Amino acid sequence: MSRTAQSVWNNCLEFIKDNIQPQAYKTWFEPIVAVKLTDNALSIQVPSKFFYEWLEEHYVKILKVSLTKELGEKAKLVYIIKMENTYGNKQPFTEKIPSSNRSAVKSQEVDIPLNNKNPELRNPFIIPGIRNVKIESQLNPNYSFENFLEGDSNRLARSAGLAVASKPGGTSFNPLLIFGGVGLGKTHLAHAIGVDIKDKYPEKTVLYISAEKFTQQYIDSVKKNNRNDFIHFYQIIDVLIIDDVQFLSGKTGTQDVFFHIFNHLHQNGKQVILTSDKAPVDMQDIEQRLLSRFKWGLSAELQTPDFETRVSILKNKLYRDGVEMPDDIVEYVAKNIKTNVRELEGAIISLIAQSSFNKKEITIDLARVIVEKFVKNTKREVSIDYIQKVVSDYFQMDIETLQSKTRKRHIVQARQLAMFFAKKFTKASLASIGSQIGKRDHATVLHACKTVDNLTSTDKQFKKYVEDITKKLSV
Incomplete structure (x- = not known):
């Protein structure tokens, strides 16, 4: 019975599947395509050079064992890479990777050599023409755990954030998805985790980016023909924080590229932190494979703060700003503005401004006027x-x-x-x-x-x- 590349590879896959984790198998072996079988050499096509390097680094032993079982001691494995059109070629080209001396299961054959010039890794955050290899975190140091007050409404998310900041990539909270309504502190908490990681682990590369900006960078990379550089840039990040991930809804190209970046970071023990205005189960037009990955770690909801927490937030804000205010006025504001933290702090700022600009004393009557404006101008949140x-x-x-x-x-x-x-x-x-x-x-x-x-x-x-x-x- 004549053997085909596919039948040999299927037998190899059966062996591999029994010996590695299901998720690793799905990520690293399902995308491989068996191309041809010549004597004792099996050619397989992999999606990228990075993919090939990962297989060589992590799965070379199991590949060798499985192929030797099928083709004998002289078995060879030839990797064929579909290269993307990164260097300005009009047609994509195929490259066969030469063997190193590390294993007996690779071919010595090279059809098309790699471009001699290794292109400089493009950092999407660098203004063109300005050389800068350092990756700025884009974090706001004013958003810290110190001024993110704990209450029943945010205890789980805050505690998980502290755990991640102590051991990024080393907890079961990976990814950490923080979700909740407008103005409840999702962005604040995401920055606080990043700021704390930078303090504890200065050597780690931390990056905060909105999903909207990430999408724009991806679109630019496609236009400029450097999609590979975009992917490789994000693959070197140690802690990736993406704000408002629901913005990826309906954007299949961006979702696809984020899927591959996410897999790489997760497999390498890097930390991913996401924020969203919805729980994964409520997200529309997000691919199922991405949603399933969002559920790998922890989804923590930020809810509307209760009265005690609202009072604490206001007192903390006044303390940081060096302003004194009678307790009854603080409690009046906290009792009447319940929707979110942003509006709560906005009302206090307006109260202080009115008092100082008009040289008026802060009274309950003044607080009533300010609060009425806020409540009237915002759609009342119904519990x-x-x-x-x-x-x-x-x-x-x-x-x-x-x-x-x-x-x-x-x-x-x-x-x-x-x-x-x-x-x-x-x-x-x-x-x-x-x-x-x-x-x-x-x-x-x-x-x-x-x-x-x-x-x-x-x-x-x-x-x-x-x-x-x-x-x-x-x-």
Whole structure:
């Protein structure tokens, strides 16, 4: 029976699969294509030179054993690399890698030599024409753990951040995904982790970048024909922090390149930190393979701070700015501005400014005027508890009944409406909504939202329910 390159390689893969981790197999062996078999030499095509180097460094022994089993002691392995058009060639070309003396399973044959000039690694953060090999972290030193106050709303995320900063790449929180609504401190915490790592490990290369800027750099690299340089630049980072990763939604090219960069960093024990306004399960138009990687580590939610935490944040802000303010005024501001930390601090800054510019004493009346402006100018954040109360009152049932396991139609519909409005009026994740409304999972919430949409367009009575409750919640 004649043997083909594919049949030999399939047998090798069976052996390899049994001897390495499933994720490593998926990342490093599934993309390989068997090309041809000549005598005792098997040619395989790999996606890049980096890929070849990784195989040689980490899997040469297992490759040798598996191939020797198939082709005997004189077995050779020829790597064929699909080179990208980085050096201005009009056509992509193939290169066969020469063997080193480290292993008996590689070919000595070279078809096309590498370009003699090793191009200088392009740093996307360097202005063209200015030589600078140092990679600036792009971190803001003002965002530290010291001024990121701990409360029930952020304890998990903050603790995970401290753990990562103490041992970047060495904890199970890799990647660390911090998610939550606007103004709750995602960017602050991401910077704080980076700043702390730079203090503890000055030799590590830390880089903060927004997903929007990352996308723009990728687009520029494609236009300028140096996509490889872009990838290689990001592969040398020790701690990569990407802010607002949901911005990658629908951008398949950027997602693809980020997927390969992420794999390289993760496999090499480098730390990845991501922020998002949504939990992975709620992200739209993000490839499944990326979402699965986001779930490898820890997803930590930042929630709206409670009253005590809001008071602590304001007092800390006043202390840092060297300003004294009566406790009753601080508590009034904290009690009335609940949406996010940014607005909370904004109100205090406005209060101080009004007082100093107009030479007015800071009083409750002045605080009331400032707070009213903030509350009026921002869409009121409705809590999930409040939504459940409004829906329960509307259908004349108590909250325990709404949250119960009963399948009675009118109770199920009330529960689905509560979930629908929680998704509409709050920044909470589907998982968070489900856990607060009867300890359901995110899939139940998703189903509830779809059911409400369908019934609203087909059932007049149900449509009236939605309109009535919307009015109550919008007051």
